[in-house]
Amino acid sequence: MKNRTLISASLLCLTMILLSNTAMAKMPILKGMGGDFTLQSSKGYEVSLSDYQDKVVMLFFGYTNCPDICPTTIAHISQMIKTLTPEQRKRVQVLFISIDTDYDTPEHLNKYLEYFDPSFIGLVDEREKIDHVAKLYHAEYSKLANEKVTTEFKKLSVDDEQQEEKGCLYSHSAKIFIIDTQSRVRGFFYVGTPVNDMKEQVTSLF
Known part of the structure; x- marks a missing residue:
């Protein structure tokens, strides 16, 4: 009886481990969110989401003058x-x-992102196009009045001609969107998400 109980307990533990691994490997598909888009890139050419259907895409909305959330998130x-x-x-x-x-210009975005990783691609375009993509991904943002940002409060300053100008502050979504090889949104990460968890989730979508 004791041996049978131990076997049952072992099988239960094994089942729970298998179920846990299966759940981890299968991030849910978030319907009603996402879609293809085409924008000017920091690499000097237009980029579409569909260009990366052989890759898992980590998508983030932000701006180079952001004093805290953006540099912290991109560094993460x-x-x-x-x-x-x-x-x-x-x-x-x-x-x-x-x-x-x-x-933000494509050139400025390129200099900014190269600080973190040269493979990162920045996208910027006309306001209407950016608004359209933000709406597709339910990524809310708004300008905080017209107060200008000074480099005194920025965690990262890119040394170029843009520094002579000052940009505005924005409130924006802090989500890192995870998009699979079929351009489907599969979930979100935040700056507080453990690196190992991010790695496990992303590689499960290969």
């Missing part, structure tokens, strides 16, 4: 990317969509 993403093997890194693409169409 960069930290996770560095834990991947070279082969795994080839299967992940980070896209950073700028909501500050008045200040």
Whole structure:
């Protein structure tokens, strides 16, 4: 009887482990959110989400003048990317969509993102196009009056001609959208999500 109980307990534990691993490997598909788009990129050419259907895309909305959330979040993403093997890194693409169409240019985005990882691609375009993509992903943002940002309060300053100008402050979503190889939104990460959890979830979608 005792042996039978031990066997039953062992089978139960094994079943729970298998179920846990299966749940981890299958991130839910979030319906009613997402979709293809085409925007100007920091690499000097137009980029569409559909260009990366062989990769898992990590998508974030922000702006280079952001004093805290953006540099912290992108640094967190960069930290996770560095834990991947070279082969795994080839299967992940980070896209950073700028909501500050008045200040951010493709060239400036490129200099900003190279600080974190040269493979990261920045996207910016006309306000109407950015608004359309933000609506697709339910990524809310708003300009906080017309107060200008000074480099005194920024965690990261990119040394170029843009520094002579000042951009506005924005309130925006802090979600890192995870998009699978079929362009479906599969979930979100935040700056507080453990790096190992991010890695496990992303690589489960390969």
